Amino acid sequence: MPVNYQTPAAEQLKLVPGVQLGVTEAGIRKANRRDLTLITLAPGAQVAGVFTTNRFCAAPVQVCREHLVSGDIRALVINTGIANAGTGEQGMQTARASCEAVARALNVNAAQVLPFSTGVIMEPLPVNRLERGLPGAIANLAENNWHAAAHAIMTTDTVAKAASRQLVLSGKTITVTGISKGAGMIKPNVATMLGFVATDAAVTQDVLAKMVKSAADVSFNCVTVDGDTSTNDSFVLMASGAAGNAPINNLQSADAQALLGAVTEVAMELSQAIVRDGEGATKFITVAIKGGKTHEECKAVGYWIAHSPLVKTAFFASDPNLGRILAAIGNAGAQSIPDLDTSKVKLWIGDVLVSLNGGRNPDYREEQGAAVMQPAEITITVDLGRGDVAATLWTCDFSYDYVKINADYRS
Amino acid sequence: MPVNYQTPAAEQLKLVPGVQLGVTEAGIRKANRRDLTLITLAPGAQVAGVFTTNRFCAAPVQVCREHLVSGDIRALVINTGIANAGTGEQGMQTARASCEAVARALNVNAAQVLPFSTGVIMEPLPVNRLERGLPGAIANLAENNWHAAAHAIMTTDTVAKAASRQLVLSGKTITVTGISKGAGMIKPNVATMLGFVATDAAVTQDVLAKMVKSAADVSFNCVTVDGDTSTNDSFVLMASGAAGNAPINNLQSADAQALLGAVTEVAMELSQAIVRDGEGATKFITVAIKGGKTHEECKAVGYWIAHSPLVKTAFFASDPNLGRILAAIGNAGAQSIPDLDTSKVKLWIGDVLVSLNGGRNPDYREEQGAAVMQPAEITITVDLGRGDVAATLWTCDFSYDYVKINADYRS
Numbered sequence: 001m002p003v004n005y006q007t008p009a010a011e012q013l014k015l016v017p018g019v020q021l022g023v024t025e026a027g028i029r030k031a032n033r034r035d036l037t038l039i040t041l042a043p044g045a046q047v048a049g050v051f052t053t054n055r056f057c058a059a060p061v062q063v064c065r066e067h068l069v070s071g072d073i074r075a076l077v078i079n080t081g082i083a084n085a086g087t088g089e090q091g092m093q094t095a096r097a098s099c100e101a102v103a104r105a106l107n108v109n110a111a112q113v114l115p116f117s118t119g120v121i122m123e124p125l126p127v128n129r130l131e132r133g134l135p136g137a138i139a140n141l142a143e144n145n146w147h148a149a150a151h152a153i154m155t156t157d158t159v160a161k162a163a164s165r166q167l168v169l170s171g172k173t174i175t176v177t178g179i180s181k182g183a184g185m186i187k188p189n190v191a192t193m194l195g196f197v198a199t200d201a202a203v204t205q206d207v208l209a210k211m212v213k214s215a216a217d218v219s220f221n222c223v224t225v226d227g228d229t230s231t232n233d234s235f236v237l238m239a240s241g242a243a244g245n246a247p248i249n250n251l252q253s254a255d256a257q258a259l260l261g262a263v264t265e266v267a268m269e270l271s272q273a274i275v276r277d278g279e280g281a282t283k284f285i286t287v288a289i290k291g292g293k294t295h296e297e298c299k300a301v302g303y304w305i306a307h308s309p310l311v312k313t314a315f316f317a318s319d320p321n322l323g324r325i326l327a328a329i330g331n332a333g334a335q336s337i338p339d340l341d342t343s344k345v346k347l348w349i350g351d352v353l354v355s356l357n358g359g360r361n362p363d364y365r366e367e368q369g370a371a372v373m374q375p376a377e378i379t380i381t382v383d384l385g386r387g388d389v390a391a392t393l394w395t396c397d398f399s400y401d402y403v404k405i406n407a408d409y410r411s
Numbered sequence: 412m413p414v415n416y417q418t419p420a421a422e423q424l425k426l427v428p429g430v431q432l433g434v435t436e437a438g439i440r441k442a443n444r445r446d447l448t449l450i451t452l453a454p455g456a457q458v459a460g461v462f463t464t465n466r467f468c469a470a471p472v473q474v475c476r477e478h479l480v481s482g483d484i485r486a487l488v489i490n491t492g493i494a495n496a497g498t499g500e501q502g503m504q505t506a507r508a509s510c511e512a513v514a515r516a517l518n519v520n521a522a523q524v525l526p527f528s529t530g531v532i533m534e535p536l537p538v539n540r541l542e543r544g545l546p547g548a549i550a551n552l553a554e555n556n557w558h559a560a561a562h563a564i565m566t567t568d569t570v571a572k573a574a575s576r577q578l579v580l581s582g583k584t585i586t587v588t589g590i591s592k593g594a595g596m597i598k599p600n601v602a603t604m605l606g607f608v609a610t611d612a613a614v615t616q617d618v619l620a621k622m623v624k625s626a627a628d629v630s631f632n633c634v635t636v637d638g639d640t641s642t643n644d645s646f647v648l649m650a651s652g653a654a655g656n657a658p659i660n661n662l663q664s665a666d667a668q669a670l671l672g673a674v675t676e677v678a679m680e681l682s683q684a685i686v687r688d689g690e691g692a693t694k695f696i697t698v699a700i701k702g703g704k705t706h707e708e709c710k711a712v713g714y715w716i717a718h719s720p721l722v723k724t725a726f727f728a729s730d731p732n733l734g735r736i737l738a739a740i741g742n743a744g745a746q747s748i749p750d751l752d753t754s755k756v757k758l759w760i761g762d763v764l765v766s767l768n769g770g771r772n773p774d775y776r777e778e779q780g781a782a783v784m785q786p787a788e789i790t791i792t793v794d795l796g797r798g799d800v801a802a803t804l805w806t807c808d809f810s811y812d813y814v815k816i817n818a819d820y821r822s
Contacts, residue, residue, distance in 0.1 A: 053742075053745035054738060054741035054742050054744075054745055055740070055741040055742075055744030055745050055748070055751045055753050056737045056738060056740060056741030056744070056753050056769070057741065083734075085734065085738075086733065086734055086737045086766070086769070086770055086771065087769075087770045087771075088754070088768045088769040088770030089768070089769070089770075090770065091770065120734075121733070121734025121737070121738070122733055122734050122737075122766075122770065122771045226719075226720045226721060229738075229741075229742050229745070230738065231737075231738050231741060308637075309637045309720065309809075309813070309817070310637060313813075313814055313817035313818045314817070314818070316814065316818050317817075317818035319818070322497065322532070322533055323494075323496065323497055323531070323532025323533050326467045326497045326532070326533075326642075327465060327467060327496075327532070327640075327641065327642050329466070329467060330465035330466040330467030330468065330640075330642060331464075331465055331466075331640050332466075333465075333466030333467070334464035334465055334466050334640070337466070340466045342466050342467050355497070355533075357499045358467070358497070358498075358500070358502075359497055359498045359499030359500075359501065359502065359533065360497065360498075360499075360533045398720075398814060399814065399818075400811055400814050400815070402720070402724075402814070403724055403727065403809060403810065403811050403813070404811070406720070406721055406724035406725070407724045407725070407727050407728035407810075
């Protein structure tokens with residue numbers, strides 16, 4: 001059961017002119033499930049993406065990076081079941097072969113296709129099955145298929161994840177719609193966080209690349225379930241240009257900032273939905289760090305808190321365990337802020353100031369902490385007391401079910 | 412139930428001439444348990460230590476660091492129940508007050524006393540109870556009390572941890588005996604890994620400081636249960652000099668190397684016992700990294716593997732989940748080895764080569780992996796294929812009981 005999240009209804013997901021989606025059952029790993037999604041883009045569309053930093057990055061991620069260099073992308077092909085990661089040179093060949101199959105079917109070049117895979121690691125991708133599924137996916141192509149695509153890219157997700165916004169830019173109504181999948185940074189074998197967001201606004205490649213980075217930095221790059229980064233993580237932003245606006249070519253313009261705002265909102269909703277659907281999650285935790293000197297040190301402190309198994313099990317127990325949080329801050333300091341002055345650090349759980357001056361707030365009473373730890377959504381705020389930079393991360397708790405899901409997955 | 416570990420019998424722990432230990436019930440936090448340990452050292456003994464890197468380091472750790480500067484340490488006082496961490500300026504006062512109480516009772520200076528605390532964080536240490544307990548601890552002082560002290564420093568440990576070695580240096584029999592406690596890097600509130608090792612060899616302060624660092628680097632600094640470093644972690648090496656050997660003043664001498672070997676063996680046994688008694692542990696995992704360019708990069712890779720909740724739950728499930736281990740190596744690469752060539756990485760589980768050339772070993776069969784994952788002790792070996800440096804870490808798996816212990820602790 002995700003924490004306070006349900007899939008939007010199909011009619012809430014506004015179609016994006018110039019972007020079609022088709023899904024089908026290709027039998028990639030198992031029969032009788034929609035496991036192949038094709039997204040096609042109108043000619044002239046721009047695409048930009050950010051990808052996993054994992055050094056064992058999957059073959060499709062490597063091919064995406066190559067193909068994005070030349071641009072003019074016309075299709076995305078996404079399979080579940082097999083991740084095509086940890087597959088060496090053979091994996092590169094099958095990733096390229098999937099692009100070639102899509103290119104033949106759509107009459108474009110292989111370099112105009114981006115491949116994405118999510119599923120079991122170290123198993124070969126059956127390209128023949130993918131190819132046999134393509135006619136079905138093509139027959140299914142439609143602009144109003146976001147809801148179906150959100151479901152087709154799921155692996156062990158318990159809910160499909162999608163979000164949509166509309167805004168008016170220079171008198172034209174613009175849509176931003178996206179889908180995502182993932183329930184752990186890396187699933188047992190079914191790896192991966194994927195996000196696909198499209199708009200019909202016309203945006204230059206240069207500005208789009210900055211937008212995807214900017215949106216990712218406060219969304220997909222700020223959520224964590226278990227601290228592991230998948231070999232396949234990808235977040236892609238597509239701009240079809242079908243709205244017919246004058247192409248947005250300056251990130252500082254009012255239109256660009258308005259569009260970036262909508263893209264960021266969609267990306268935050270999609271990425272937070274992954275945490276809400278985190279493996280075994282019973283709580284949705286916001287970790288807000290302020291008073292830092294740099295964005296990096298704020299995120300470092302946030303991640304130490306968000307990744308500490310001791311902090312996460314305390315959230316599961318609704319236990320206001322201040323010592324565990326302070327210890328996590330202290331560990332972040334050791335690693336990333338050698339000159340952290342712990343006597344200046346302040347810590348709040350919810351709106352209760354629990355720690356200051358290197359110790360417990362003398363006015364704090366345990367009942368206050370216990371009360372603010374009860375809800376399904378909890379905010380931890382840390383003021384580092386050394387600057388004016390802030391960063392916010394989102395994570396979930398660590399429950400029996402996390403162990404159960406991850407220990408039992410392959411059995 | 413610890414993994415393949417039981418406390419040595421009292422008679423297996425050789426006494427260290429010049430080092431006496433006394434334990435008593437001081438009622439620090441709860442009645443009817445031995446919670447106060449006093450260790451006294453003959454005049455002229457040398458002491459060196461290594462301490463937590465956590466920036467929220469506990470008051471007793473700060474006082475230890477201060478007192479070690481002037482040297483001439485004559486006593487160590489260790490209480491369980493209260494960690495005196497996250498206690499701000501008041502915590503520093505109570506840590507100093509404990510040293511003063513011991514100093515009065517033993518007729519030494521407060522600066523000659525090292526304080527250690529382990530237990531609940533952010534609660535004040537009741538110095539008056541500690542002081543009232545001192546006469547009982549002093550009355551109990553004896554050289555053959557290592558077994559009792561190993562028990563008195565336990566918090567949520569399920570077994571007491573102790574080890575002993577003897578060796579002959581230049582014709583004299585030398586003893587090295589030690590005790591440790593800890594079952595997680597940081598316990599819920601009952602924090603801390605503590606290690607105390609003593610020898611009767613005469614060693615200069617300079618060489619002793621190098622020995623404690625060297626031994627810690629391959630023992631207490633190479634074990635991890637959950638990746639959190641306690642606010643109170645301390646490892647102390649004492650040399651009473653009672654053996655009457657010519658003081659060891661050169662780390663490169665044969666005697667120094669032989670003594671260091673014995674100290675390191677004791678430290679490894681004590682620190683590995685902490686992992687074997689790790690919270691909820693059912694497996695003892697050795698993570699051996701070789702083929703690195705630096706010790707740091709080997710340890711970084713090892714810690715990514717050892718800390719990954721996905722890897723640890725796979726060990727719990729006895730599941731040869733190669734993808735999770737490869738992904739952990741890839742994440743270590745992203746963070747610490749930007750130029751890691753994953754096609755050169757080799758991975759073994761037990762003696763089975765499971766991965767090479769960036770993918771699965773074509774000769775590997777799942778049954779082989781399943782077989783080597785069954786025993787309670789498992790070795791993972793990674794060859795980074797880029798140098799000739801190696802490092803070994805030890806960790807345990809991640810079970811339902813880990814969550815249970817950490818979620819239920821305070822309830």
